[in-house]
């Protein structure tokens with residue numbers, strides 16, 4: 168066999184389409200049933216997770232995807248299930264571009280029972296499964312509620328509820344310049360950033376290129392939520408934290424009263 172043919176066979180194994188990219192959506196066990204909202208104290212790396220809620224939307228989502236691709240950054244899209252069937256092509260593009268697809272319920276309800284919450288999660292996942300052949304990577308409650316029926320249902324299923332540390336405040340219908348400022352000004356290592364690419368959020372889509380350029384100037388890069396979780400997990404494990412998300416215990420002093428007495432003298 169000529170050497171160049173052997174190389175070709177190595178690169179394109181029979182039976183697996185060469186364009187299939189399967190990103191790792193594994194989330195470490197310490198996140199199980201957690202509400203992820205506070206900053207992981209002391210996290211040193213300029214890595215964040217940009218997230219976009221309430222899509223997919225045929226107008227705004229492609230603009231966001233184009234900007235992310237130009238800048239080579241990854242994001243997580245928390246989808247409303249009932250919008251998925253009509254926009255399945257966009258969801259496939261998210262996956263092909265290396266982003267993560269999150270579950271943001273079927274129809275974005277706030278007040279519901281735990282059973283209804285479970286059905287909302289399952290129905291959204293079924294739509295995502297139909298579009299991309301795999302379940303969602305992660306979950307976020309509509310409105311960021313932490314104790315309504317759907318938040319309880321998620322917890323009972325072991326799903327973490329990924330809220331955010333920085334909000335773009337783009338639901339207040341502010342302009343793209345203000346949205347970009349809200350993100351870049353308050354960004355901190357390890358942050359999850361809330362934005363929206365759903366219907367009506369054109370100003371956010373317009374702000375994304377400015378946000379990405381600002382992040383890059385400040386040395387930040389964005390990864391998917393599952394990848395951020397794995398980076399946190401490794402960092403916490405290195406610090407000897409084997410459970411939970413709290414990186415440092417209060418320092419233990421063997422006799423805390425002694426230094427105080429000394430200083431009073």
Ligand SMILES: [Zn+2]
Pocket residue numbers: 220221271275308309310
């Ligand atoms: Zn939402």
